[in-house]
Amino acid sequence: MFATIATLLLLSPIALAQGSATNFGTSCGNSQLSFQGIASPGEAFTLTASNVQNSDVVTLIVGFDNTTSQFGALPLTLPNPQWSPGCVLYTSAEIRLPMINGVYSAILPPQLDNYHVYLQARIEDLSGVSSMTQAIDLFVISPLPGNGDVTGRTRFSTSGLPASNVRLTLFTPDLSEFYERRSDANGDYSFLGIPSGTYQLGSALRDWDYQQRTVIISSTPLVEDFDLLEESAVGFWSVIGSTAPQNLDASDIAVLRSDGSVFFCHDTTDSILFDPITGISTFPPSSSSEQGCMNGSLLADGSVFLAGGQDGSDPGSFRDAIPWAKKFRTDGTWQDLPDMLAPAGRWYPGLTRLADGRLLLFGGGTAPSAVRTNTSEIFDPATETWSTTGSMGSANEFAPSVLLHDGRVLRTWGTDPEVYDPSTGIWSATGGLTAPNRSFPGHSDHSIVQLTDGRAVILGINTLSQPGGPMSEFFDPSSNTWSAGSSPDLKRMQGEVVYLPDGRIFYGAGDIQNQVTAEPDLLGIVRRCDLFQPATGVWRQVADMLNYREYHAVTLLLPDARVITTGGTTIKFQTGPTTSDIDAWSPPYLSRGVRPSLSNASTTTPTRGTTLSADVFPQTSITSMVLMGLQTTTHWVDGGIPRRLELPVNQIGSQVSVTLPTDANLLPVGWYMMFAMVDDIPSDAIIVRVDP
Incomplete structure (x- = not known):
């Protein structure tokens, strides 16, 4: 392969101590190209295209430029129907070589040094249609004289087998020196030609504990093996602020705002703005009227929308439902909005954001006797008007x-789950839950999460009415059916639920009701927390909350990837409140080595289909970008944008870019956190507003 490099390559010296193989661009099929070996002259290497069939014709495409080619400027979109949709050429393609069963092995030319070569694999199926892998920027250079090497092997402690694709990082504490490698199929890794000094060497693989040790690099080679241990880290809780003199223990709501601050409120007259970075709470002016038990969302203009609930003059009656709506603006002032069309009001109304930013409100108790309604209406923030729609x-x-990802609204708790079609205004029943008795007509026993894969999952189970029921159930929108999921070893209901950027779901606290258990509880409320992995159904216990908190607590995800909670310490109106603390949980992914950092976003107000770029530090290989909608939580419901979208990333050096989906239902308008991910390790997020 590389015998012709000398005649084709214009060398440009770069002062680096070691070679690298960096993925960039996107694939248009199921195959990914990987490099195993050492990127130094005279070293053996293997290139492997994954997920190829015996009947596929696989070709390695080699080029020495990634900006232009004989076909035109790069990257170049390849035409249909010869190529699958979305195929892009990233290399100048001077050389084409066969890959037998998707594998190509060779030795890097020993006489050549300090150059880049750009690689892709083409996979042609039996029908003649081709797809392309992502590209690899292979930088080949000899180790600098007098520097040191670190090599080793990673293995699973449970089996002794090699652990591949482990992220190995070698770095100084100030990150002035940072190197990254992946273990190969044999579990081997190497850092060659590293400047002498004291470093931290880290090993990270999803679902396995992070390990880190101090190493001293010198001219004497080091061998550092890692035996991977099953994940046991539980994260930790800390007190980061206070809502004092307010105690949020009844009709609480929490809204993550577009500037990263959190709006806490229980009656619209005693609001709190909390800065999770400084830990400082401030207290904005009151609105014109007191209302609690409302629902809300964050509008495109950054205002907090609140609607329904009850008149605060008699908060314990639950009979004085109101039709009021208002918003808390970004300048700290309040604006009264037109009343809802339901004259008897809506106490505890349901709320879902539609793809175009309008808000669907439904149900709720009505004045004067708290009788629930099946009616629905829609608020249009652009015109600040209400309109009626179909009843449940x-x-x-x-x-x-x-x-849902198809634009319909899934509503669970009630006599039967239903879906609402915004195009027709009609509600219709889905298939039944596998555990149908979900506390109705009391309060809901569960929360719901829209999953990245398009399914939805409910979490929580009333063990009095459904002692054998699962704590998770999955909804398949393609068939409108439900299927039972798994449960942790301690079932409970009405817990705190937060979708995390790594794809797991945090389930905190909850009510065990009359179960006999060794778990400490207060009137059935526990401090127990678990992580749930929807893809595998695995639950894992993590650090307990610092306080007993029942469903009046408000809990959400922050841009720094921590989870915060406050309120809910008046347990079943029988004890407390015990604290006004705002607590934060630092998940295990925040202690898994060097995290990426994003800066210099090309825009923070992208439209659908926009390519959004940012700088990453240190220059680590980003595996995906994750968009997560900002939350608005109260009780067991979330009026924010229910999205976690995992998007492929294009990376060239320290710049990463991602193209947003064009599908309006998949990517509703509104506010999102954008995380750069290295496997399960998130960056701090950049907050962006997606416009139509």
């Missing part, structure tokens, strides 16, 4: 709901 099959209040 059952009356309910604070029903968990999400916007």
Whole structure:
């Protein structure tokens, strides 16, 4: 392969101590190209294209430029129908070589040094249609004289087998020196030609504990092996602020705002703005009227929308439902909005954001006797007007709901789950839950999460009415059916639920009701927390909360990837409140080595289909970008944008870019956190507003 490099390559010296193989661009099929070996002259290497069939013709495409080619400027979109949709050429393609069964092995030319070569694999199927892998920027250079080497092997401690694709990082504490490698199929890795000094060497693989040790690099080679241990890290809780003199222990709501601050409120007259970075709480002016038990969301203009609930003059009656709506603006002032069309009001209304930014409100108790309604209406923030729409099959209040990836709204709690079609305004029943008795007509026992793969999952189970029921159930929108999921070893209901950027779901606290258990509890409320992996159904216990908190707590994800909670310490109106603390949980992924950092976003107000770029530090290989909608939480419902979208990333050096989806239902307008991911390790997020 590389015998012709000398005649084709114009060398440009670069002062680096070691070679590298860096993925960039995107693939248009199921195959990924990987490099195993050492990127130094005279070293053996193997290139492997994954997921190829015996009947596929696989070709390695080699080029010495990634900006232009004989076909035109790079990257170059390849035409249909010869190529699959979305195929892009990233290399100048001077050489084409066969890859037998998707594998090519050779030795890097020993006489050549300090150069880049750009690689892709083409996979042609039996029908003649081709796809392309992502590209690899292979930088080949000899180790600098007098520097040191670190080599080793990674193995699973449970089996002794090699652990491949382990992220190995070698770095100084100030990150002035940072190197990254992946273990190969044999578990081997190497850092060659590293400047002498004291470093930290880290080993990270999803679902396995992070390990880090100090190493001293010198001219004497080091061998550092890692035996991977099953993940046991539980994260940790800390007190980061206070809502004092307020105690949020009844009709609480929390909204993550577009500037990263959190709006806490329970009656619209005693609001709190909390800065999670400084830990400082400030207290904005009151609104014109007191209302609690409302629902809300964050509008495109950055205002906090609140609607329904009850008149605060008699908060314990639950009978004085109101139709009021208002918003807390970004300048710290309040604006009254037109009343809802339901004259008897909506206490505990359900709320779901539609793809175009309008808000669907439904159900709720009505004045004067708290009778629930099955009616629905829509608020348009652009015109600040209300309109009626179809009624549900059952009356309910604070029903968990999400916007599905197909644009329909799924609502669970009630006599039957239902979906709402915004194009027709009609509600229709889905198939039944596998555990149908979900506390109705009391309060919902569960929360709902829209998953990245398009399914939805409910979490929580009433063990009195459904002692054998699962704590998770999955909804398949393609068939409108439900299937039972798994449960942790301690079932409970009405816990705190937060979708995390690594794809796991945090489930905190909850009510064990009358179960006999060794778990400490207060009137059935536990401090127990678990992580749930929807893809595998695995639950894992993590650090307990610092306080007993019941469903009046408000809990959400921050841009720094921590989870915060406050309120809910008046347990079942029988004890407390015990604290006004705001607590933060630092998940295990925040202690898994060097995290990427994003800066210099090309825009923070992209439209759908926009390519958004940012700088990453240190220059680590980003595996995906994750968009997560900002939350608005109260009780067991979330009026924010129910999205976690995992998007492929294009990376060239320290710049990463991602192209946003064009599908309006998949990517609703509104506010998102954009995380750069290295496997399960998130950066701090950049907050962006997606416009139509």
